Structures are given as structure tokens and as C-alpha cells.
Amino acid sequence: MIKIRDLAFEYFDRDEEGNLTDMINAIRGINFDARKGEFIGVCGKNGSGKSTFARILNRLLVPIEGTVVIGGKDALDEDNILDIRKSVGMVFQNPDDQLIGSVVSEDVAFGAENLGVAQEELWERVITAVEQAGLVAYGAGTDGAEKYADRRINELSGGEKQKVAIAGVLAMKPQCIVLDESTSMLDPKSRLEIIKTMKQLNEKLGITIIMITHMMEELLYADTIYLLHQGKLVAKGRKESIFAKDSNLFDYGLDYPEIVKIREILLENNVIRDKSIFTVEDMVARIKKEHPYSFELNVKLPEPMVEHRKIDPVNAILVDKLSCGYGKKKVLEDISFSVGKGEYVAVVGATGTGKSTLLQHIPALLKPLSGTVYVDGIDVNDRTTDIQALRCKIGYVFQYASQQLFGKNVYEDVVFGPRNVGVSEVEAEKRAYEAIKLVGLPDDIYDMPINKLSGGQRKRVALAGVLAMKPEYLILDEPTSGLDPVGKREMLDIIDALHREAGITIIMVTHDVEAIAERADRLIVLDGGRLSYDGDVAMGFYKQWYDSQNVADMAQVPVIMQLLIQLRLAGMPVDCVETDSLNGVENIIKCIR
Amino acid sequence: MLKDITLGQYYSADSLLHRLDPRLKIRATIAYIILLLLDRNVALFGTLTLIFLGTVALSKVPVAHILRGTRGILLVVVLCSAINIFTTPGTGGVNVLGLTATYAGIIKFAFVVWRMVLMIFMSSLLMYTTTPTELTDGLEKCFHLSGNVAMGITIAMRFLSVLSQELDRIMKAQEARGASFHKGGPVKRLKAISKVLVPLFQNSIDRASNLGEAMDARCYVGGKGRTKLKPLVYDSKDVIGYVVVLLVIALGVFLAIKF
Numbered sequence: 001m002i003k004i005r006d007l008a009f010e011y012f013d014r015d016e017e018g019n020l021t022d023m024i025n026a027i028r029g030i031n032f033d034a035r036k037g038e039f040i041g042v043c044g045k046n047g048s049g050k051s052t053f054a055r056i057l058n059r060l061l062v063p064i065e066g067t068v069v070i071g072g073k074d075a076l077d078e079d080n081i082l083d084i085r086k087s088v089g090m091v092f093q094n095p096d097d098q099l100i101g102s103v104v105s106e107d108v109a110f111g112a113e114n115l116g117v118a119q120e121e122l123w124e125r126v127i128t129a130v131e132q133a134g135l136v137a138y139g140a141g142t143d144g145a146e147k148y149a150d151r152r153i154n155e156l157s158g159g160e161k162q163k164v165a166i167a168g169v170l171a172m173k174p175q176c177i178v179l180d181e182s183t184s185m186l187d188p189k190s191r192l193e194i195i196k197t198m199k200q201l202n203e204k205l206g207i208t209i210i211m212i213t214h215m216m217e218e219l220l221y222a223d224t225i226y227l228l229h230q231g232k233l234v235a236k237g238r239k240e241s242i243f244a245k246d247s248n249l250f251d252y253g254l255d256y257p258e259i260v261k262i263r264e265i266l267l268e269n270n271v272i273r274d275k276s277i278f279t280v281e282d283m284v285a286r287i288k289k290e291h292p293y294s295f296e297l298n299v300k301l302p303e304p305m306v307e308h309r310k311i312d313p314v315n316a317i318l319v320d321k322l323s324c325g326y327g328k329k330k331v332l333e334d335i336s337f338s339v340g341k342g343e344y345v346a347v348v349g350a351t352g353t354g355k356s357t358l359l360q361h362i363p364a365l366l367k368p369l370s371g372t373v374y375v376d377g378i379d380v381n382d383r384t385t386d387i388q389a390l391r392c393k394i395g396y397v398f399q400y401a402s403q404q405l406f407g408k409n410v411y412e413d414v415v416f417g418p419r420n421v422g423v424s425e426v427e428a429e430k431r432a433y434e435a436i437k438l439v440g441l442p443d444d445i446y447d448m449p450i451n452k453l454s455g456g457q458r459k460r461v462a463l464a465g466v467l468a469m470k471p472e473y474l475i476l477d478e479p480t481s482g483l484d485p486v487g488k489r490e491m492l493d494i495i496d497a498l499h500r501e502a503g504i505t506i507i508m509v510t511h512d513v514e515a516i517a518e519r520a521d522r523l524i525v526l527d528g529g530r531l532s533y534d535g536d537v538a539m540g541f542y543k544q545w546y547d548s549q550n551v552a553d554m555a556q557v558p559v560i561m562q563l564l565i566q567l568r569l570a571g572m573p574v575d576c577v578e579t580d581s582l583n584g585v586e587n588i589i590k591c592i593r
Numbered sequence: 594m595l596k597d598i599t600l601g602q603y604y605s606a607d608s609l610l611h612r613l614d615p616r617l618k619i620r621a622t623i624a625y626i627i628l629l630l631l632d633r634n635v636a637l638f639g640t641l642t643l644i645f646l647g648t649v650a651l652s653k654v655p656v657a658h659i660l661r662g663t664r665g666i667l668l669v670v671v672l673c674s675a676i677n678i679f680t681t682p683g684t685g686g687v688n689v690l691g692l693t694a695t696y697a698g699i700i701k702f703a704f705v706v707w708r709m710v711l712m713i714f715m716s717s718l719l720m721y722t723t724t725p726t727e728l729t730d731g732l733e734k735c736f737h738l739s740g741n742v743a744m745g746i747t748i749a750m751r752f753l754s755v756l757s758q759e760l761d762r763i764m765k766a767q768e769a770r771g772a773s774f775h776k777g778g779p780v781k782r783l784k785a786i787s788k789v790l791v792p793l794f795q796n797s798i799d800r801a802s803n804l805g806e807a808m809d810a811r812c813y814v815g816g817k818g819r820t821k822l823k824p825l826v827y828d829s830k831d832v833i834g835y836v837v838v839l840l841v842i843a844l845g846v847f848l849a850i851k852f
Contacts, residue, residue, distance in 0.1 A: 058810050082812050090810040097800050098807035102603055102751060106726045109822035111811035116818045123822065152605050154754070168811065365765045388771050396769040402799065403759065404766035406792050420771030451795075465770060 001071055001175060001208055002057070002088075004032040008065035009052055026052045027063070027231045034176065037206040039199070041222030043214055045253030045484035046455055049231040054180040054212045058090040071175060086115060089169030093181045093482075095161035104130070104156075104164055105149035111172040125171045132205070133167035134197040135160065158351040159190025166197065176208040177201070183215065184482055187350045187511045188555040195221055214484040216249075216257040217559075220278050227252060240276060255485035258514060258559035258581075259283065265585045271592065280559065284566045287588070294592045295571035302577065304543035307535050314377045316340045317362055317394075317473060317507075322371035324357065325529075331357050335371070335531045337524060341472070344499050344506045346516040346537070348544075348556070349526035355509045356399070358526065359475050362507075363394040375473070388421050395471030395504075399478040401458035410436065410453070410461050411446040417469045428468075435468040436461075438502070439494055456487040463494070473505045474498065480512055488512070492519060513541065517558040517579035538579045560584040602662075602754060604721040608653040611722045614831045615731030621838045622719045626712050628842065632849035633704045638711070640848055644841060645711055645718075654721045662721075663713050670713070674705040725750040730825055740816015748804070756797060763792050 009027040027049045034040055044050045055061040056068065059075055068075035075084050089111075092098045101107030108126045117125065127145045130136060136144040153161065162182055169177055179198065183191040195218055201207045211222060219225050225242045227235040229252045235242060243249075243260050259278060266272050266283075272290055277283050288295055317339045325331035331354045339345050349355050360366045361373050364380040364387060373380045380390055398404045407413030414435055418428035436446065439460040453461060459479065466474070479495065480488040492515055498504045510516060516523065516537060523540035525533035532547070533540045541557040545565065554562050557579075564576035564584055574591045578584045610618075629641060649656060678689075683697030723731070725747050733743040764774065767789065774785050 055806075060806055060809055082814070085810060085812050090807075092803065092807055092810075094803060096755070097803035100748070100751070100804070100808060100811075102725050103605075105822060106724060110808075110813075113819050113821060114812040114814065116820050119820055119822070119824055122820060126822065150605070152603060154602070155605075172811065360765065363769055365768060388773070391769055391771055396766075398762065398766050398769075400762070402796055403762045403792065404770075406763075406767065406788055416767075416772075417770035420773075469770060 001036045001038075002032065002034040002210075003069045004030065004056075004066065006031065006066040007053075007056065007063050007068065009049075009056065009061060009063045011052075027056075030066075030228075030231075030233045032226065032233075034208050034210060036175070036208055037202065039202045039209045039221060039223045040211065041219040041225045042210060042212045042228065043216070043219055043225060043254060044228035045214060045486060046482075047230075048228040048253075050212045050228050051180055052231075053228065054090070054178050054210070057176075057178050057210065058088050059084045060090075082115075086172055087175045089172055089174035089177045091162065091165045091169060091177065091179045091182045093184055095158045095165065095185065098165050099153050099161060099168075102153055103149075104135075104151050104153065104167075107153060107164055108149065108167045108171050111168055115172060122171075125173070126167075129167040129170040132170050132201060133163045134193065134200070135163050135167060157190070159186050159193060162186065162190070162194055163197065166194075170201070174207065176210060178210045178212065180212045181214070181482075183213070183218065185351075188513060189350060189553060191215070191218075191511075192552070192555040214254065216255050216485065217259075220257055220259070227254075229253075239278060243278075250486070253484050253486040255489075259563075262560055262563060262581050262585065265581060266588070269585060269589055271585070271588060280554075280562045280566055283563055284570050287567065287572075288570055291592050296573060297571060299568060299571045299573050301546060301565070301568060304539055304546050304577075306533070306539070306543070313338070313374065316376070317505075318374040319358075319361070320372045320374070322358070322361060322368045322373065324354075324361070324366065324369045330369075330529055332529045335526075337531060337534050339473070339505060339507055341505055342503060343522055344520050345508070345522045345524060346520035347507065347509045347524045347526065348511070348513070348516065353526045354529050355526055356477050359477065359507065359509065360396070362473075362475060363391050363396050365396070392421055392469045393472050395466035395469055395474045397463050397466050397474070397476045397479060399481060399509075401455070401462040404462050404465065405450045405458060407450065409447045409449050410441070410464075413450060413461060414465045414468050417465055421469070431468045431470065432464075435464040438467050438498070439464045440490070456483055456491070459483065459491060460494070467498070471504065473507065476506065476508045476510075478509055478511070480510060480515065488515070495519075513556065513558050517541070517560075538577050541579060542577045564588070602720065603724045604654050604658060606653040606722075608651060608722070609830070610648065610652040610718075612830070613722075613834055614825055614827055615723050615727040616734055616825060617827075617831050617834045617838070618719050618723055619728075619731045619735050621834070622716055624838055624842050625715050628845035628849070629708050629711055631845065632852075633708070634848070634852040636852045637845060637848040638704070638707055640844065641711055642707075645715055648715070648718060652718055652722050654718065659714060659717055659721070663717055666713055667710065670709045671706055674702055674709070677702040677705055727823065730821070730823075734825060740819060744813075744816065752797070752801070755800060756793070759796050759800070760789065760793055763789050763796070 007027055007030040011024045011026050013024065030053065042050050042053065052061060056063055059081055062076065070084050071087050073080045073083055099107045100110045105126050108129050109122050112122055112125050126149055127142055130145040130148055136148050153164065156164065183194050186194065198209050198211065199221055202209045211218065213219065220239055222239065225237060225239060226233060227242060234252065235247065241247070243256055245264070249256060259280060263277055263283065267275065272286050274286050277286055319335060319337050322335045323330055323333050335358060347355050347359070357366065361368055362375065367381060375390060375394060378385055405413050406416055411432055414432040415428050418431045441457065441460055441464070476495065480491050483491060495506060495508070496519060499506045508520065520537055522535065523533065523537045524531065525540055525544055533543055541561055545553055545557050560581045561576060561579055564574055564578060564587065567574050567588065568576045572591050575587045578587055625641065631637070678694045678698040679692045681695055681698035681701050683695035686693045686695040729743040729747045732738060732746060733740065772785055774782060
């Protein structure tokens with residue numbers, strides 16, 4: 001269906017007068033084949049050229065060399081543009097930047113309207129696409145789909161918006177769908193839903209799927225995986241070979257899926273001998289087959305235990321009965337919790353549950369409808385409170401770096417905060433230099449213009465800008481979103497160092513459950529605008545799953561806990577409240593007879 | 594307050610007003626505004642107020658929602674028209690802060706505000722009951738615009754909410770780093786706000802180019818050859834609607850001349 005040979009693409013950088021200043025080799029010498037009905041994963045770290053590659057598939061970019069044949073048509077021929085875009089649909093990364101309509105039906109129809117599909121057929125296509133994209137449950141009937149088609153885009157969650165984007169592509173009846181990191185801004189549950197939807201479209205309708213991603217777990221759904229590095233294709237194969245022990249994924253800025261890492265530990269400990277397991281379900285089945293006597297009847301799940309914490313309110317953030325929202329529609333309701341000095345707290349919850357809204361109340365960026373926020377014993381909304389001193393004490397790093405970088409270069413940006421609070425220019429400069437060092441950026445970056453920075457560097461500069469305020473508490477909203485595995489690890493290590501060495505209290509919102517399991521010492525769970533859990537991390541994850549007992553919610557807990565819970569459900573009396581892979585495997589070994 | 598602006602945002606509900614043809618709604622709104630400009634008398638304004646209230650009831654849009662979405666503009670209107678109180682010549686008046694507020698001035702002020710409020714409310718009601726796509730389809734037909742211009746309007750309206758969201762986030766991010774938009778003299782405040790505009794502009798361009806790319810990917814090549822999911826077709830309720838609008842115009846003209 002798609003055949004690409006010797007592909008090359010370059011980005012030209014020009015100065016204001018149009019002279020060539022820089023030429024970046026984005027892609028060189030790539031060969032690529034996709035059969036009809038194949039599910040392909042394309043991975044690589046940030047800057048490896050994978051997004052450029054995606055755009056060439058949809059002919060949003062034209063390569064400088066090579067041949068691209070899609071569905072038997074030469075994609076480089078000017079006359080075939082619309083045919084190519086019709087047969088290869090594209091779903092982009094940001095749910096907020098790709099929807100055109102303001103109501104679901106209008107957006108889903110947009111592409112089909114452009115193709116000139118007759119009006120009677122348009123409705124039919126919209127309804128079918130809404131069903132196929134999994135926006136309404138199967139069997140909800142046309143009524144359900146019609147009702148959904150009438151909803152406003154603004155009211156949808158991030159995951160739903162991405163599904164609307166998928167529906168919009170489906171209404172054009174494509175042969176192939178390209179997903180360009182389409183799940184990277186979603187919570188784990190929505191992420192899994194999107195992948196499963198794609199798998200279904202692939203299996204039921206025979207649509208070719210090309211998934212660009214650096215989430216290693218997602219690649220497990222692919223038939224074939226392409227690994228890009230510095231614009232070149234370095235490996236191609238099935239998951240067995242890509243995730244083999246000797247494939248050195250770390251060298252390419254990538255990582256192994258959690259389940260593969262756990263499998264290796266189990267192999268080393270001779271719990272299993274099979275090297276070809278890639279899902280939790282298969283793992284449970286394999287363990288059961290190899291150790292049938294370790295399983296019993298009537299093994300029940302343990303009840304989750306919730307402890308009540310005591311806190312010294314003078315040295316802490318204290319949120320007391322906070323509610324916010326307007327009218328009857330409450331975004332947050334009656335939330336109370338506290339964070340003591342020196343803690344590392346993670347906050348989780350589906351997109352749109354109000355995590356950011358809640359935390360923005362702490363540095364008084366938002367005013368609550370009712371309730372109070374105290375920082376070190378001081379009411380932040382009191383008229384007499386020195387708001388600048390408060391905001392120095394509480395650093396807030398927002399999710400999107402682009403919305404918090406204001407200077408013309410790195411130094412000018414980082415120094416923005418210290419200048420605002422009126423420290424001397426010498427002191428401001430000193431703080432800026434220190435902050436840039438703290439986030440591990442090199443000295444020669446000081447006068448680099450902001451728009452020349454990579455995504456990972458931007459996130460670091462944004463963090464440095466906040467650190468230059470010398471905060472005692474640091475609130476981080478999705479500090480690793482959009483970063484590849486290596487970038488993610490580096491960012492988390494920086495945060496760890498700030499916590500451990502600089503003694504900064506960390507409050508982090510993230511969808512990365514593995515990172516939380518590995519690093520945080522407390523978990524706060526928000527659910528539908530209410531606080532549903534506050535306490536120990538492992539117990540928090542366990543309770544989150546226990547309360548729903550739904551397979552779809554498994555994605556919200558670390559993979560090792562998924563395995564332990566599944567084993568327990570299958571009858572192994574294993575301790576399943578565990579988030580560390582090594583300890584988890586030990587728990588399994590203890591149960592094996 | 595900026596993010597409270599719901600102007601141009603559709604309010605999803607199932608009402609008679611929502612189902613009317615956008616062309617009818619656009620023409621009716623224009624007629625309403627012209628009637629408001631014809632004359633200044635209590636009978637005409639009172640009648641038009643009643644008509645507005647009736648329309649709101651038909652629309653199922655809560656009054657509180659309209660008030661919240663328009664209060665920013667209303668504040669500006671009240672402040673700007675307040676000058677009438679002191680500049681209108683007339684006999685008799687009250688002394689306010691050393692300035693003379695004439696009775697004629699107060700009456701003129703009241704009428705100007707009354708008129709502007711009705712205009713703003715009625716046009717926002719048009720926005721609330723009509724999706725941006727319907728609205729542009731309607732504008733396209735009413736004013737014979739080309740498909741590209743109409744699409745431009747749709748996108749612009751959609752971007753209003755993107756811009757206000759972006760502005761809100763940037764201001765918050767700057768406040769979190771010690772910037773203050775509410776303290777200091779006008780020069781200091783203006784300076785603080787100017788620092789918001791550069792990233793706002795940059796980010797809006799980025800987001801607009803993302804959206805453009807998404808439109809390209811979905812085969813948008815302009816208005817030619819495009820079909821429509823909801824083509825504009827008049828039915829019986831629209832015909833009745835036009836009759837009602839004509840009657841209202843006749844009544845309005847009568848009131849304007851007679852009183």
C-alpha cells in the first residue's frame with residue numbers, strides 16, 4: 001500500500017534576508033513498506049525525524065529525494081495531493097489544535113465535506129465514524145451516535161477530542177491512518193482506549209495504521225516496528241527483535257516496555273523460561289502453566305487500607321475544604337489535604353478532573369469559591385498577604401513550556417522572575433546562572449534564542465525560570481509530557497536532585513505511573529473533582545483499581561502491580577500492593593511451590 | 594474576567610430559536626438593531642425589551658449565562674456613556690464631584706445604555722443559538738461572501754476562545770513568577786501587559802499553523818466543490834419567523850413615528 005525508497009528531507013534555516021544559515025538533515029536514506037492492513041509502529045527519540053516522516057506520508061511535506069508511492073500513486077506528483085491525503089488520514093498530537101468545528105458533527109464532517117461527499121451520505125458517514133471511533137459504546141445505536149454528534153467540542157475531554165479527530169479521518173474513508181504522537185497528551189486510560197480503538201479499526205476494517213510514538217508500551221500493539229535515529233532507519237522488525245536484550249535501545253534514547261523489563265527479571269530468577277511474552281495476560285497464563293500448584297481456589301483481593309496522616313500546619317501547605325467552579329457546576333468540591341516540608345507528592349487523575357485547577361490555588365493564581373489555602377500558616381487569599389513573597393516561596397511550573405517562556409533568549413527568560421521581585425541586578429544575574437546550572441544546561445546556552453531550543457530544553461529553561469525565584473515548594477504540572485524516554489529520565493533525575501539535595505518540596509502532576517511508583521513518596525488521587533485518596537503510593541494505586549475493579553482501569557497502575565493483581569485474581573496468594581518490579585518478582589517467588 | 598467572555602460561543606440546547614434558519618436569525622437581529630437606532634422613546638424601547646425577553650424565553654439560554662458573558666462589555670458601555678451625564682446641556686441638575694449632571698444628561702445616558710444593552714444582548718443571543726458554522730453559512734448567503742471568507746470567519750470565531758485561553762495561561766505563568774498586572778501606575782501596568790503580548794502572538798501563530806496543517810491534512814482546498822452537512826433550507830417555521838419579524842418591524846416603525 002505504501003512504498004518508500006531512499007527518502008531524504010532537509011530543513012533549511014534562513015536569516016531575515018533569506019540567506020541560508022543552517023541546513024538540518026532531518027531524514028536520510030529511509031526505505032519503508034506498509035502492506036494493506038498492517039499495524040506499524042515508528043519510534044525514535046525527540047528530533048529523530050519521526051514527525052517529519054509522518055508529514056511526508058500525508059504529503060504535508062515534500063521530500064527532496066526518493067520515491068513515495070501510496071496506493072499505487074506517485075505521492076510526489078502535484079496532481080495526486082488530494083488522493084494521497086484522502087487515503088492517508090492523519091491524527092496530530094495536540095487535541096486542541098486540530099479540530100475545526102465547534103460541534104462534533106461539524107468537525108467529523110469537515111474532511112468529507114471537502115471531498116464533496118453528497119449531503120445525504122455525509123450524515124451517514126458522520127454517524128458511522130462516531131461509532132467506529134469508539135465515541136459511543138457499540139450497540140448504543142444510531143440514536144446514541146446522533147446525540148453524541150450534537151455535543152460541543154469544548155465540553156469534551158482530551159481523549160474524546162482525539163477520538164473526534166479519528167472520527168473526522170474515518171469519515172473520509174481512508175485506507176491508512178497515521179497517528180503522530182496522538183496519545184502523548186492523554187492520561188493512561190484514554191491512551192489505552194485510543195490504541196485499542198486503532199487496533200479494532202485495523203482488525204475489523206483492515207485499515208493500515210502507522211503509529212508514530214515514543215511510548216514503548218504502545219509499540220507492543222504493532223506488527224512491525226521501525227526505529228529511527230538521527231534521521232536514519234537503524235532497525236526494523238517485529239517486537240521480538242526490536243525488544244531483544246541486545247538491541248541497545250538506550251543508545252537511541254529509548255527504553256524497553258515495562259513488561260519486557262519484568263519478564264527479564266522473571267527469566268533471571270527462573271520463574272518462567274519463555275522469552276516471547278509481551279502482555280500481562282500472557283505472563284499470567286505462562287506462570288500458571290509452569291507453576292500450577294502455586295495457584296489456589298478462593299483467593300480474595302485484599303481490602304485496601306487507608307491511613308490518616310497528621311501534619312504540622314505551620315511548616316506546610318494546607319488546603320482546607322476548597323471548592324471552586326461557578327453556579328451549580330463545581331470543578332472541585334470540598335478538597336482538603338496538606339503537604340509537609342520535604343515531601344515528594346504525586347497528584348493523579350483523568351484529564352479534566354481539575355488537578356491543575358486545584359494546584360493553581362496554592363500560589364493564589366485562582367481564588368476559591370469557598371475554603372482556604374494556608375502556606376506555612378498564612379492564608380494566601382488574605383488581603384494583607386504579601387503575594388510576591390508567596391509566589392517566590394511556591395514555584396509553579398506549567399504544563400506547556402511555550403506558555404511560560406517570555407524572554408528573547410534563555411538568560412533573559414530565566415532572569416524575568418528575579419527582576420520582577422526587585423532583587424538587585426547582580427543578584428538576579430547570579431540566581432539565573434545558578435538556576436540554569438541546576439537544570440543541567442550547558443553554559444553556552446545563555447544567549448540562545450528560545451525558538452531554537454528543543455522541546456526538552458524548553459522544559460528545562462521553564463523550570464530554571466521558576467528555580468531562579470528560590471522556591472521552597474515546587475509545583476510541577478506534567479514536567480515530562482512530550483519527552484522521550486531519555487529526556488523523561490533526565491528531567492525526573494533533575495527533580496529528584498532538587499528534592500534530595502536542595503531540599504525543595506515537590507508536588508508533581510503526572511500521567512506517568514511508573515515514574516510515580518519509582519520516585520514519589522505520597523500519592524493524591526482526584527476523581528471527578530473530589531479527592532478520592534491521599535497516602536502511600538502503592539496502596540493508592542491499588543485502591544484506585546480496587547474501587548473500580550474494571551479491566552479498563554488497569555492502565556492506571558504500574559505494570560508490575562497489574563501483573564500481581566492478575567496473578568492474585570487467578571488464584572496466586574501473592575502480595576499485590578507493590579509498585580517496585582524487583583520486590584514484586586520477589587513476592588511472586590515467595591508464592592511458588 | 595477575560596476567560597469569562599463567552600461571546601461567539603455556541604450554547605448547546607434544543608429550542609425553537611436554535612432550530613431556526615441562521616439567515617432568518619441574522620436578518621432579524623439586524624432589523625432589531627436598526628429599530629433601536631430609529632428613535633429614542635420609552636414605548637419603542639419598552640416594546641423591544643419585551644420582544645427580547647420573549648426571545649430569550651424561546652431560546653432556553655439562561656439569562657445568567659448571557660449576563661456573565663457580556664458583563665465585561667457592559668461595563669465598558671456604561672463607563673463610556675457616563676460622559677453624557679455631564680456633557681449634555683440642559684437646565685437643572687445635580688452636583689457630582691464638582692461636575693454638573695444635568696437631568697437631560699441622565700436621561701440621555703439611560704437611553705444610550707438601554708439601547709446598547711439590548712443590542713449586545715440580542716446579538717449575543719444570535720451567537721448562543723447558532724453554531725459558528727451555521728452563522729458563517731448564514732453570513733455567506735446573506736452577504737454573498739465567498740467560501741474562503743466564510744471559513745475565515747469560522748476559524749476566527751473558533752480562535753477567540755483559543756486566544757482567551759492562551760492569554761489566561763500566559764498571564765498566570767507570569768504572575769507565578771512575580772509579575773503583577775494589578776499593581777503600580779498605568780505605565781507600569783502597560784509595561785507588564787506588553788510582556789504578555791509577545792508570547793501570546795508567538796503562540797497564536799504556532800497554534801494557527803498547527804490548525805492550518807490539520808486543515809490541509811483533511812483536504813481543505815477552499816470553498817469550491819465542498820458539500821455541506823447541514824445545507825440551509827427554509828421550512829414552515831422559518832416562514833412564520835419572517836412574518837413575525839416583518840410585523841415587529843412594522844410595529845417598531847409605527848412606535849418610532851407616533852411617539
